[in-house]
Amino acid sequence: MSQIKKTLVVKDVPRKEPCNGCNICIRLRLLELGIIPGQKISLKDHKNGLWTLNVLGENNISFQTLALRDDEVDRILFEEENCIVGLI
Numbered sequence: 001m002s003q004i005k006k007t008l009v010v011k012d013v014p015r016k017e018p019c020n021g022c023n024i025c026i027r028l029r030l031l032e033l034g035i036i037p038g039q040k041i042s043l044k045d046h047k048n049g050l051w052t053l054n055v056l057g058e059n060n061i062s063f064q065t066l067a068l069r070d071d072e073v074d075r076i077l078f079e080e081e082n083c084i085v086g087l088i
Contacts, residue, residue, distance in 0.1 A: 027075060034055050034064060
């Protein structure tokens with residue numbers, strides 16, 4: 001288990017280019033879970049291909065915990081102090 005304590009801001013959840021018209025759109029799923037531009041999240045850990053993260057609300061208090069697969073997290077662009085970062 002890899003413990004991670006990092007707070008990031010979602011910059012974007014871009015559309016896959018070219019769009020494959022998948023039955024289950026990962027981008028849409030992430031947006032429905034609240035992973036939207038400007039949203040703060042806190043990474044907790046990474047284990048067996050799953051990221052555990054908290055969606056943060058007012059005063060950086062967690063209001064939702066999510067587990068996302070590597071390929072789902074790879075679709076999210078994060079920023080940290082105005083720099084785009086990658087996780088893997």
